[in-house]
Amino acid sequence: MKRVVYLLLALTMMAPAFSVQPVFAAPINSNVALPVRKGGLIFRSQMRWLKASDDPTNLNRERDVIAIPNVLLYGATRDLALFAIFPYIFRTLKFPDSETGRRVNQKDNGIGDLSLIARYTVYANDYRSGTFRLAPLFGVKLPTGDNDLRPITTDSFDVQFGLVSTVTWDFGRHEIDADAVYKLNTEADNFDKGDSLTYDLSYQLRVFPWTLPERGLPNFVYLVAEANGFFSKKNELDSTTIGASGGNTIFLSPGLQYSARRFIIESSVQLPVVQDLNGNQVETDFVWTLGFRINII
Amino acid sequence: MRKKLATIITVCLLSLTPLTLASAQIDSATMIVDGMTCPFCIYGIEKKLKSVDVIKNAEANLRSATVDLTFKENAVINIKDLDKAVDDSGFTPGEIEITASGILEQYKLADKEYSALRVSGSAQIFLLTDSDHHGQEEYIDPGKIKELSETASKNDGDITITGKIHQHSEDLPPALRVESFEPGSD
Structure with a gap:
């Protein structure tokens, strides 16, 4: 019973913009089609803090989610990259108890669902000053997450597929990434999370060094500007559509990134500019991301 | 004739x-590599080239889209090995100039x-x-x-x-x- 209540509660408070992204981006919140060296292993971790407190009702519901998606990324061949994403999630829900009216502060944490993704570069045009690449991806989500974190975690086996494109020019001064990834969610335990589509556009500008030295390769600082979209269909519970679920959100996401040979440190703030949500869902205030990547081998 | x-x-x-x-000896060698973008990606190229047994060091120059190669003593170059190393790192090998x-x-x-x-x-x-x-x-x-x-x-x-x-x-x-x-x- 408790689980069902939490589920319904979390559903009505679900901000569609929150999802654990594949996070193998060169941009911070978008995907990228740049290569992973054959035999290379990269570890990436982010801390993503989502705060949602803009409640259209007078219940003053709030939700804080800190997700730490950890990604192991392996270069199987020059064109095939494999990703394993294992998130850890902290969630705090604040809402009035339906019977007593007292304010409830519900905290849960645990591991999220594991995702396995393969990305294959089908087209690469390398030129002296940059590259243009196209890479479709395909992945599965396994029901490995903690039950207390419903509906961020689900009991279902889901699939996702999409296309990523990257173009760079002027010897790394400019980079544009674009992607669209569709998640086909299946029903499990009488719950069917609505299918979703993420769509991103990112631009990176190298601001340091503005002029490259004649020899060598210094560390870079990039300014990052992204537009991150998330559309999801309504959820269903016991074959009944939940009105207060699904919708469309678009973020504008300024960010900063420091890139060295062995590591990257990055941060961005996602600010919602469009929140077209179904029903009385709590709207997202922001998503703050702080992350790093390491070339392990 | x-x-x-x-x-x-x-x-x-x-x-x-x-x-x-x-x-x-081979005083210097410079290899063109197309597609290089950022230090984090270029690490893979340098790493792959260094794994070739005759290579002592590999250091990229993004401005000229080249990698400077230093060879071990008594090295005998196999160009295909160098090209494969760059290819395996996901980029495109170009010409190699040596002195x-x-x-x-x-x-x-x-x-x-x-x-x-x-x-x-x-x-x-x-x-x-x-x-x-x-x-x-x-x-x-x-x-x-x-x-x-x-x-x-x-x-x-x-x-x-x-x-x-x-x-x-x-x-x-x-x-x-x-x-x-x-x-x-x-």
């Missing part, structure tokens, strides 16, 4: 050149002879050419060979040659297209 004449002239000229070994010091000699394979540079102190041999022709047989103009031999004779037969290298046949050493040369340093 022209090739035979070139061979005869080369042999004659080389016979006049003292064949002393000097402390020469190498050594002595001129005739390289013989079966019944054919080729003008060549033997890198002193190693088993590395480059067949010499002065054209972009990547055929089975490398060709270099007799006049160019004469110039090379005269330059080499100024320093006891030692000469330093700069140019781009390419591989054509598994049976033959890589070819070096002569772009500039000077007497070898002692």
